[in-house]
Amino acid sequence: MSMQDKTKNTARHQFLIPSKVNIMVHPSAVSAHNVWLKFRSKKSSIKISDVDKYYKPLVRIISDGNLYLYFDHFERMSQIFQEESKLRQPFIIIAGHDQQIVKMAWSEVLTLCFYRDVNHVLLWQHLKKHCAQSILRELMNCDDLRVEDYCRFAGIDQHQYEYQQSSLVDEIKELGLEQDTSWLYEK
Incomplete structure (x- = not known):
């Protein structure tokens, strides 16, 4: 494995304030995200906005210039956008592989099968x-x-x-x- 391949696959931890950066669903995950939106549970979520940023769940995203793309953890991202968009959030920036992104997005949708009211x-x-x-x-x-x-x-x-x-x-x-x-x- 060359040095270039190693740097491509490394992930880096970064804190971002969602209201100050462009974050959106990865194009390969849009279909899965739309199905998730249609069937997600309309329940109350646990409020973790007051939890220290180092203890919050990490979300993997892909950096594409000035744009950040997420492809799973739809529930967490929804919570960030609705309640925590002005707070620093922990993200892991990774290299994206479309096949893996699609699988992760659909695995997120498949978790809805285990919800009681689906x-x-x-x-x-x-x-x-x-x-x-x-x-x-x-x-x-x-x-x-x-x-x-x-x-x-x-x-x-x-x-x-x-x-x-x-x-x-x-x-x-x-x-x-x-x-x-x-x-x-x-x-």
Whole structure:
């Protein structure tokens, strides 16, 4: 490994004030971030704005000139933007590799499967639609992308999934919407 390769892969710790720098979602993580925004839990978060900056969770970002790009830790970044944007925050600046960035972004979305109030049917449909199947199979450690695989990964009983599926169909019928709901029954 040459000296140039070593410097490329080194990470450096830096404190930034988010309101004074440009921080945005990495272009390779935008699709995952959008799915995360749609399904994230609308719960209260723990207020850590008064915690010393050396004890706050680190977030990995990529430096691109005057722009900093994040690709995971969506919940933490949301909290920083909403409550702590004027405070110095600890970041780790790393070199970016698109394939790893995409995997990390989608792994962040997959953590939503473990939330109590998530709509598993809609989340699974969005995952299958927006995430590459090879990445889903790798992250979920499965060979196929069937409902059974999703239920096993999410730690739910398939009957729970089917109940949510039927409830969703009932909601659509109650609203009087004429929609093709055949996608709900794909196995």
